[in-house]
Amino acid sequence: MEILETLKAEFNNHVSFRSKRPGIVQVLAPLFHEDGDMLDIFIDLPADPSKPIRISDHGLTLMRLSYSYELDTPTKQKVFTKIITENGVSEDRGRLYIETKPEGVYPALLQFAQTVAKVSNLQVFKREVVQNLFYEMLGDFIKSTLLRFRPQPHYIPIPERDDLEVDWFFDVPARPIFLYGVRDNAKARLTALYCLEYQRNSVPFRSAVVHEDFENGLSRKDQARITSAVDKQFTSLADFKTNGEPYFVRETQQAILQ
Amino acid sequence: MYSQRDIDELISCPKNVSEAPKREVKLVGAHWKNDMTLVAEGRPGEFNVFFRRSEDFPENFSIGLSYDQKDGSGETILLRCNGPHGAFNATFNPTHPHWGYHIHRATESAINAGLKAERHAEITTAYASYEEAVHHFVKLINLDATEIAKYFPDKTAQGTLAFEGGENDGNT
Numbered sequence: 001m002e003i004l005e006t007l008k009a010e011f012n013n014h015v016s017f018r019s020k021r022p023g024i025v026q027v028l029a030p031l032f033h034e035d036g037d038m039l040d041i042f043i044d045l046p047a048d049p050s051k052p053i054r055i056s057d058h059g060l061t062l063m064r065l066s067y068s069y070e071l072d073t074p075t076k077q078k079v080f081t082k083i084i085t086e087n088g089v090s091e092d093r094g095r096l097y098i099e100t101k102p103e104g105v106y107p108a109l110l111q112f113a114q115t116v117a118k119v120s121n122l123q124v125f126k127r128e129v130v131q132n133l134f135y136e137m138l139g140d141f142i143k144s145t146l147l148r149f150r151p152q153p154h155y156i157p158i159p160e161r162d163d164l165e166v167d168w169f170f171d172v173p174a175r176p177i178f179l180y181g182v183r184d185n186a187k188a189r190l191t192a193l194y195c196l197e198y199q200r201n202s203v204p205f206r207s208a209v210v211h212e213d214f215e216n217g218l219s220r221k222d223q224a225r226i227t228s229a230v231d232k233q234f235t236s237l238a239d240f241k242t243n244g245e246p247y248f249v250r251e252t253q254q255a256i257l258q
Numbered sequence: 259m260y261s262q263r264d265i266d267e268l269i270s271c272p273k274n275v276s277e278a279p280k281r282e283v284k285l286v287g288a289h290w291k292n293d294m295t296l297v298a299e300g301r302p303g304e305f306n307v308f309f310r311r312s313e314d315f316p317e318n319f320s321i322g323l324s325y326d327q328k329d330g331s332g333e334t335i336l337l338r339c340n341g342p343h344g345a346f347n348a349t350f351n352p353t354h355p356h357w358g359y360h361i362h363r364a365t366e367s368a369i370n371a372g373l374k375a376e377r378h379a380e381i382t383t384a385y386a387s388y389e390e391a392v393h394h395f396v397k398l399i400n401l402d403a404t405e406i407a408k409y410f411p412d413k414t415a416q417g418t419l420a421f422e423g424g425e426n427d428g429n430t
Contacts, residue, residue, distance in 0.1 A: 020315065035362060035374040040343065058314040059288020060343070066291060067308055067322055068333055094287015095314075126332060 003045070003053065003102050010106040023047065024058075031113050033064070039116050040064075041109065044097075053105055055112045056097035061119050063094075069123040080122060087115040134212045134237065138181045141241055142168055149177075149248050157203045164194050172252050175204045180230075183212035188222040192229035206251065208232040210240040260334070262366040265375075268325050269336050269363075269398065271298045273305060275405050288313045294409070296401065303327040307399075311388060318343040319388050321395045322376075334369075335376045338362040339395045341388065359385055 004017050004025065015029045023045050031039040040060035043053060062071070071080050084091055088111060089098050096116065100108035142151050155169030156162050157178070170177040178198070180191040195207045207230040211217065214235040218226070227233065232247065234240035260268070277295035284291050289310050296305040303326050311319040322338040342358050361382050364375035385391040396406050 033374075034377070036377045036379060037343070058312065060312060060315075060318065062287050063289035063310050063312060064320075066286070066289065066310060067320065067335065067338070068324065094289065 001045070003105055004043075006102075007105050007109070017043075027109065029109075029113070031117075033117075033120060037064075039113055041113060041116070043105070043109075052099035053102060054097050054099050055105070055109055056095055057112075057116055059094040059096075061096055061116050065120060065122060069126055071122075076122070076125070079125070080119065083118050083122075084115060087111060087118070089115045134183050135181050137237060138210055138240070139168075141237070141244075142179075145241075145245055146170070146248060149252070151179075157198060157205065158201055161197070161201075164197055166194070170248065172248065175206050177208055177248070177251065178205045179208045179210065181210050181212070182226065183217060185219055185222045188218050188226045192225045195229045206231045208234070208247070210234045210244070211236060260364070260366060260369060265336060265364045265366060268301075268305075269323065270400050271301065272400050272402065273298045274402050275409065276304065279307075279309070279409055283309075285313065296399075303329070305399075306333065309392070315343070316388070317341045319391065321391055323395075323399050334364060335362075335374075336364045337395075337398065338376055339382075339385070339391045339398075340379075341391065359383075359391070 007027075008015055008017075011029065015027060018026045018028060020026045020042060025043045025045065027041040027043060028038065029041065031041070033039065040057045042056050042058055044056055045053060065071075071077050081091075084096060089096050091097075096112070096119065098108050098112045098115075139153070150171040152169040152171070153167065155166040155178070156164065157166060157169075158164055166178040167181055168179040170179060178195070180187070180194075182188050182191055191207075191209060198205055198207075209226060209230050209232070211234065214223065214233065234244060273296040275294055276297045277293075279292045279294040289312055291311075292309040294307045296307060298305065306324045306326065308320070308322050308324075310321075319341045320338050321340075322335055324333045324335045326333045338361065340360050340362065342360075358381045360379050361384075362376040362379045365378045368377045369375050382394075385394045392410055393406075393412070396410050
């Protein structure tokens with residue numbers, strides 16, 4: 001078939017084809033996923049030559065993605081839609097495709113392959129990766145906005161207890177503020193334990209916690225534990241970005257007035 | 259970081275179902291899906307099993323096992339039993355195994371090299387259909403025999419498998 005012969009020449013012969021179903025040809029090109037599997041790309045040849053040629057994955061990109069990542073929230077769907085739309089790719093019930101005239105198959109196929117690779121990489125937004133970003137984003141905000149309160153990371157209040165570390169120490173008058181970032185139950189428990197240990201050792205401090213997601217990220221019991229143990233909580237990083245600086249100002253002013 | 263011995267043990271250690279596969283498989287977009295969660299005595303975290311099968315090309319499937327230690331490090335795919343989905347193209351990939359039924363396995367060397375854990379793949383003759391792949395898979399991962407009989411009864415005996423229309427008793 002002329003279209004395929006042209007495409008093969010444009011790929012410098014580093015491509016071959018296999019008939020998958022009547023009217024559907026699988027493209028065997030040196031385009032691979034990270035696990036070594038070939039990208040799933042098919043050319044759907046129209047019965048009517050006046051109709052466009054469809055380059056499609058027949059749904060295999062989202063199937064592969066679903067091994068470890070689901071598009072199961074509005075935000076994930078939004079990111080997915082943005083990627084395919086910006087790359088000129090359409091979706092029909094989970095099948096990604098792009099339509100083109102016969103002379104445009106080569107660039108359309110490259111464009112399609114690039115989009116498939118981008119969609120496949122949506123798994124980098126997996127919760128644990130995004131959660132790890134939480135601590136970095138918290139640190140970035142502190143270093144950019146709260147510098148005048150003299151933040152110090154990894155502070156050890158009791159020298160002989162280097163296992164009791166404060167995420168961020170703020171050197172404000174009267175009593176310093178010990179601030180922790182909390183993104184899961186384990187960190188919430190550790191933070192509560194640390195604060196109780198400082199109290200037991202008569203360390204002067206006020207404690208503050210910035211949660212990644214207080215409502216949905218902690219069990220009820222851990223919400224209760226940490227609420228009982230610390231002085232001030234910000235329910236999310238967005239909350240801290242809005243209300244953190246005024247909180248530090250108030251705490252500093254109160255200390256001066258006392 | 260896992261050694262090859264850790265990986266092999268994670269794949270083969272005895273496992274029990276903690277969250278059963280659904281009674282009805284679900285069509286999501288263009289693939290059929292089912293999942294289940296397993297635990298192994300003495301090991302933290304959980305094992306996730308996924309069953310995926312293409313609607314357009316049913317010979318293209320993947321049945322996989324991943325392990326999440328629940329320590330924040332995320333999931334690692336340990337094993338995937340696949341159907342044929344690629345094809346041989348000697349010009350650029352003479353050892354490509356995806357033209358036939360094949361198994362991806364996590365390897366220490368792939369993890370250490372920063373590659374996808376399950377990048378290594380080999381052709382298999384252990385199964386030649388989706389149904390046979392399911393049975394091979396549940397034995398490979400050492401799922402409890404009683405639970406195999408319950409959730410994945412032999413087709414010749416009962417005609418039921420994870421994708422065959424709801425006979426799997428996932429909710430009891």
